[in-house]
Amino acid sequence: MTIGAQVAAHLPYLRRYARALCGSQTAGDAYVRATLEAALADADLAASLAGGRVPLYAAFSKLWTGAQVAPVGDGGSSDLDVATQLRLDRVTPVSRQALLLTTLEDFSPAEAGAVLGLSKDEVEDLVASAVAEIDRDSSTNVLIIEDEPLIAMQLEDLVSGLGHSICGTAATRTQAQEVVEQEMPGLVLADIQLADGSSGLDAVADILALAPVPVIFITAYPERLLTGDRPEPTYLITKPFKEESVRAAIAQALFFGSSRPLN
Incomplete structure (x- = not known):
C-alpha cells in the first residue's frame, strides 16, 4: 500500500491541526507536505x-x-502575522500542541503523549497550562449562527460561561446581517446549513467583507469544507461536538486573531 493510501483518511484532519497550530493554511500545508x-x-x-x-x-x-522546514506565510508580512507571532510567543508550543491534540483532534491524553513523546500526566498538565494562558485574553462579543434552537442555547451557555457576551443569535443569513448591522461581533460561531436553506458560509462571507473577524464553523458536514480545493477555515468542529472542543477552538481563534475571507 502506498503512503498516500495509508494516510488519505487522516490527511484532511492533519491539515486542520497544522492550520490551527500555525495560524495559517499555507504554513500548515507546508509542514504537512514536508512530513x-x-x-x-x-x-x-x-x-x-x-x-x-x-x-x-x-x-x-x-x-x-525541530523546525526542519520554515513556515511559509500567506503572502508578505502583515499586521496579522506580527500579532499572531506575539501571541504565539506567550504560550509554550508544546502546550499548544497538547491542547489541540486532545480537543480539536480528539486524541486521548495517552495518545497525545505518544504523539509528543510525553506521559499522559504531562499532557494533562500542558493542556491546563495552555488553557490558563489563553484565557488571559480579554473577553469579546459573540454572534452565533445556528438554526437548531437547542444547539444555539447550548452554545450561548458555553460562551457566556467563558466570560464572553452574546451580541446575537441567527438562524438565517438575513438574521445574521441584521445582527451585524447593530453590532459587529468579535467572534462568530457558525453552522453551514441554515433554516431557510441559506448558507452559513455566505453569512460569514458577508461579515468578513466588513471586518476580519475570527470564525469557528460547527457543522455536521465537515467534508464540505475539508476539500483541499479552496481556502479552508482554520477552526472547524464536527457535530455532535464536545464542549471542550468548542472551548479550545474559541481560545485558539481569539489567540490567533482575525480570519481571512473564504473565497
Missing part, C-alpha cells in the same frame, strides 16, 4: 504510518518541533 516528503525518503518512517493517526501526527510533530 509526507520525509516519509517518502525514509522507509522506516513510511512503514510506521500504517499504524494509523498516532504515528502520522508523531512524524508531523517531530518535524514541526
Whole structure:
C-alpha cells in the first residue's frame, strides 16, 4: 500500500491541526507536505504510518518541533502575522500542541503523549497550562449562527460561561446581517446549513467583507469544507461536538486573531 493510501483518511484532519497550530493554511500545508516528503525518503518512517493517526501526527510533530522546514506565510508580512507571532510567543508550543491534540483532534491524553513523546500526566498538565494562558485574553462579543434552537442555547451557555457576551443569535443569513448591522461581533460561531436553506458560509462571507473577524464553523458536514480545493477555515468542529472542543477552538481563534475571507 502506498503512503498516500495509508494516510488519505487522516490527511484532511492533519491539515486542520497544522492550520490551527500555525495560524495559517499555507504554513500548515507546508509542514504537512514536508512530513509526507520525509516519509517518502525514509522507509522506516513510511512503514510506521500504517499504524494509523498516532504515528502520522508523531512524524508531523517531530518535524514541526525541530523546525526542519520554515513556515511559509500567506503572502508578505502583515499586521496579522506580527500579532499572531506575539501571541504565539506567550504560550509554550508544546502546550499548544497538547491542547489541540486532545480537543480539536480528539486524541486521548495517552495518545497525545505518544504523539509528543510525553506521559499522559504531562499532557494533562500542558493542556491546563495552555488553557490558563489563553484565557488571559480579554473577553469579546459573540454572534452565533445556528438554526437548531437547542444547539444555539447550548452554545450561548458555553460562551457566556467563558466570560464572553452574546451580541446575537441567527438562524438565517438575513438574521445574521441584521445582527451585524447593530453590532459587529468579535467572534462568530457558525453552522453551514441554515433554516431557510441559506448558507452559513455566505453569512460569514458577508461579515468578513466588513471586518476580519475570527470564525469557528460547527457543522455536521465537515467534508464540505475539508476539500483541499479552496481556502479552508482554520477552526472547524464536527457535530455532535464536545464542549471542550468548542472551548479550545474559541481560545485558539481569539489567540490567533482575525480570519481571512473564504473565497
